[in-house]
Amino acid sequence: MEQSTRRATIADVAREAGVSKAAVSFAFNTPERLNADTVLRIRGVASDLDYRPDPVARMLAQRRTWTIGILTPQALDVIFTNPYFAEFSAGVATAAEEAGMAIQFISPLHGSLVRAVDRASVDGIIAVGLGAEHPGISHLRRSGLPYVLIDSTTLPDERAILVDDEGGARAAAEHLIQLGHRQFVVVGIEPPSAGHEGDSAWVTARRLRGYRAATADIGVAIGDDVVVLGPASMDGGIAAFHRAWESGLRPTAVLAMSDAMAIGVLRAARELGLRVPTDLSIIGFDNLDIAQYTDPPLTTVHQPTREKGEAAVRLILEGGRTRNSPEPAQHQFDTHLVVRGSTAQVPHVRQEVADDGT
Amino acid sequence: MEQSTRRATIADVAREAGVSKAAVSFAFNTPERLNADTVLRIRGVASDLDYRPDPVARMLAQRRTWTIGILTPQALDVIFTNPYFAEFSAGVATAAEEAGMAIQFISPLHGSLVRAVDRASVDGIIAVGLGAEHPGISHLRRSGLPYVLIDSTTLPDERAILVDDEGGARAAAEHLIQLGHRQFVVVGIEPPSAGHEGDSAWVTARRLRGYRAATADIGVAIGDDVVVLGPASMDGGIAAFHRAWESGLRPTAVLAMSDAMAIGVLRAARELGLRVPTDLSIIGFDNLDIAQYTDPPLTTVHQPTREKGEAAVRLILEGGRTRNSPEPAQHQFDTHLVVRGSTAQVPHVRQEVADDGT
DNA sequence: ACGGTCCACTAAACCGGTTTGCTAAACCGC
DNA sequence: GCGGTTTAGCAAACCGGTTTAGTGGACCGT
Numbered sequence: 001m002e003q004s005t006r007r008a009t010i011a012d013v014a015r016e017a018g019v020s021k022a023a024v025s026f027a028f029n030t031p032e033r034l035n036a037d038t039v040l041r042i043r044g045v046a047s048d049l050d051y052r053p054d055p056v057a058r059m060l061a062q063r064r065t066w067t068i069g070i071l072t073p074q075a076l077d078v079i080f081t082n083p084y085f086a087e088f089s090a091g092v093a094t095a096a097e098e099a100g101m102a103i104q105f106i107s108p109l110h111g112s113l114v115r116a117v118d119r120a121s122v123d124g125i126i127a128v129g130l131g132a133e134h135p136g137i138s139h140l141r142r143s144g145l146p147y148v149l150i151d152s153t154t155l156p157d158e159r160a161i162l163v164d165d166e167g168g169a170r171a172a173a174e175h176l177i178q179l180g181h182r183q184f185v186v187v188g189i190e191p192p193s194a195g196h197e198g199d200s201a202w203v204t205a206r207r208l209r210g211y212r213a214a215t216a217d218i219g220v221a222i223g224d225d226v227v228v229l230g231p232a233s234m235d236g237g238i239a240a241f242h243r244a245w246e247s248g249l250r251p252t253a254v255l256a257m258s259d260a261m262a263i264g265v266l267r268a269a270r271e272l273g274l275r276v277p278t279d280l281s282i283i284g285f286d287n288l289d290i291a292q293y294t295d296p297p298l299t300t301v302h303q304p305t306r307e308k309g310e311a312a313v314r315l316i317l318e319g320g321r322t323r324n325s326p327e328p329a330q331h332q333f334d335t336h337l338v339v340r341g342s343t344a345q346v347p348h349v350r351q352e353v354a355d356d357g358t
Numbered sequence: 359m360e361q362s363t364r365r366a367t368i369a370d371v372a373r374e375a376g377v378s379k380a381a382v383s384f385a386f387n388t389p390e391r392l393n394a395d396t397v398l399r400i401r402g403v404a405s406d407l408d409y410r411p412d413p414v415a416r417m418l419a420q421r422r423t424w425t426i427g428i429l430t431p432q433a434l435d436v437i438f439t440n441p442y443f444a445e446f447s448a449g450v451a452t453a454a455e456e457a458g459m460a461i462q463f464i465s466p467l468h469g470s471l472v473r474a475v476d477r478a479s480v481d482g483i484i485a486v487g488l489g490a491e492h493p494g495i496s497h498l499r500r501s502g503l504p505y506v507l508i509d510s511t512t513l514p515d516e517r518a519i520l521v522d523d524e525g526g527a528r529a530a531a532e533h534l535i536q537l538g539h540r541q542f543v544v545v546g547i548e549p550p551s552a553g554h555e556g557d558s559a560w561v562t563a564r565r566l567r568g569y570r571a572a573t574a575d576i577g578v579a580i581g582d583d584v585v586v587l588g589p590a591s592m593d594g595g596i597a598a599f600h601r602a603w604e605s606g607l608r609p610t611a612v613l614a615m616s617d618a619m620a621i622g623v624l625r626a627a628r629e630l631g632l633r634v635p636t637d638l639s640i641i642g643f644d645n646l647d648i649a650q651y652t653d654p655p656l657t658t659v660h661q662p663t664r665e666k667g668e669a670a671v672r673l674i675l676e677g678g679r680t681r682n683s684p685e686p687a688q689h690q691f692d693t694h695l696v697v698r699g700s701t702a703q704v705p706h707v708r709q710e711v712a713d714d715g716t
Numbered sequence: 717a718c719g720g721t722c723c724a725c726t727a728a729a730c731c732g733g734t735t736t737g738c739t740a741a742a743c744c745g746c
Numbered sequence: 747g748c749g750g751t752t753t754a755g756c757a758a759a760c761c762g763g764t765t766t767a768g769t770g771g772a773c774c775g776t
Contacts, residue, residue, distance in 0.1 A: 007502055009732055020756045025734060035754060050500055055479040056417045057732035060761050065414060066477065067462075076451030076461070077664075080444040081647065093434030097467070102477065103434070104425075104462050109455070119424065119460065121413040121479075142408050144365055234651055267651055289439070293592055293625055295653045367762055378726045383764060393724060415762035418731050 008049040017045040028053065059121065067102045068092075068316055069122035071140070073130055073192040076107045082232060083260055083288050084305060088150075091309020092126060099317055114139045124316035126150060129192065131202070132158065146319035148312045151203060159315050159329045161308050165203060168301040168335030169210025169255075172283045175299070175337055176253045180346035181281060182220055185251040186211060187240045187261050190229040204229070207257050207285065226251070230261065237264020245272060252280065252346045259284040259291045259300055266294060266342070277344035287338050296341030303335045366407040375403040386411065417479065425460045426450075426674055427480035429498070431488055431550040434465045440590060441618055441646050442663060446508075449667020450484060457675055472497045482674035484508060487550065489560070490516065506673045508666060509561060517673050517687045519666050523561060526659040526693030527568025527613075530641045533657070533695055534611045538704035539639060540578055543609040544569060545598045545619050548587040562587070565615050565643065584609070588619065595622020603630060610638065610704045617642040617649045617658055624652060624700070635702035645696050654699030661693045
């Protein structure tokens, strides 16, 4: 008994059906080029032989892989369990499926993003959360593959999908200010790798600018000492808030840069005996599905996460067609505040200056 | 100005470096076969030319794609937002990355799973939640690709990863019984496509057997009328519980077949003015990360979701090597109950028979 | 000076499809 | 019955790598 009888190839089918390889190919791809009877005969033989065209050979010949890649600096296991990412990927998947494209996740291979990019067989790449000056991106730029940058400031002529982070953050802070809050803690997302703190491409930097713009209006400063960072997960949020608390901070409101972290803060606050929103107001970012199911439901900044994914695919696809289209290529989405139950009037006991008549 | 200057191929590098294509290939793959100086020279030329071996051509020649596929009957956008699936995928990703493999999701292409399988260029497939008699699986079987079935009963000689669904379910029901509960509602996962209700491969059927085995011991029957189905999501859970309530059911405890659904039930119960666990006990399944963050924390059946993913990859990988290994090939994981805050003694008002002395 | 080993490298086949250019035959109108 | 068009299918080149078998030269011992 042989090991796994070799799969039938196009040549086998051709021989068996008494036609050329080309004819078999036509029978599947452009049947109108062949006599209808012949097509039927060839297809018959093919199915008898359990023939299925080798996708790899086909990709090579067509020079299309029918796959688009999602590039991220984090390992896949953190990616998949990150609900923001899941939502974004769902958007990508929807648009990709519609266009008949598969999607492939590209993440550091044995620590190297560049190596991972080289190994990936895709027609285009959606890079999320990577600054324009990340080595992975420069590599991408040289590779000649069409690509789109998500959530990172970019060179002016690069395709990109952005979101009004600063405006959203500002709206969040203004909401809290209006409720009388003056003591904040900001829970930010740590940079993908060390040494990017000054990087203006970093989301945390952009949102922080928004928070600060709002507080500056009323003469309150958000110092670096009230900013704590962590990974964008529930655990990250828990740890970050505990760190803030232990370092002596006693905020009346927390500005979290992701809903996942906000949920973590919610949890941590409860552990510390604080009632939300009575003792502490919390505001998230993203407006994920879960945000409406927490207790209390989360006030948060909405961004069109799923739509971003869909838009990215569209940009990639049209990038493939018209090389240098005159289109703007950069698309910025709006954000807006969604007020739910996790924010309230500042508690009286702590409110030093109750001067504004809200 | 040309459009996108063609990428350098191995032939270009060979010509430029004055060597054969083979030498270039060796320089990258088996440098020890070449003089060290030559290797350096070739690599130099290659990097000058921004040469990067075409992954597709390489796949074809090696007849390996370095990719493993995850096959599912649901669309990707529902997959990604399903936390159980995310957790499982994270496991797969971890093990795959370690082995230097990429992962690709294979889901129905324009409605056809078979077509999707044909288009997928992978070295092996992990099929989750598909019964052994699903057309996609029979196709897979014929294709000659190594594959592993997850969460579905299978032919005896097929590679598979299972979990003790029945035992876990039984433990859950026994816990509630011990707390005095007698009126249950079961919230199950609807089958992937209609007409599989009788399918013993269907998770819901297996878990239901477990619940029933436990209640049968005390002479209580779980009729089909107290079983409501829905998609395995929070929304699914909310809708299912509302349906049960509207149809007049007034359970003291809910057995949900997924944590996501259990969270939905939690939410729905709150909307109906029921306190958990005082008025209603809820028990989930999976023990996802979020289960510990809900309010109250969720009592649930733990299954090693991530480990299942890792084990699946291992099974695929060794399946590639030793074709017909004498190994059992089927691996069943244990489950166990994790008691947290969402279950409590049955409320006295409704407890008809307070005869057991718990 | 000769056969044997190694070393460093090459030529060519191969992976399994797609696509281009061409031809032979059928069909066409007049 | 002749030039022109259509139809049906074929041969061969091609996609861009890997891999096998083989070759020429240096080195070596006798």
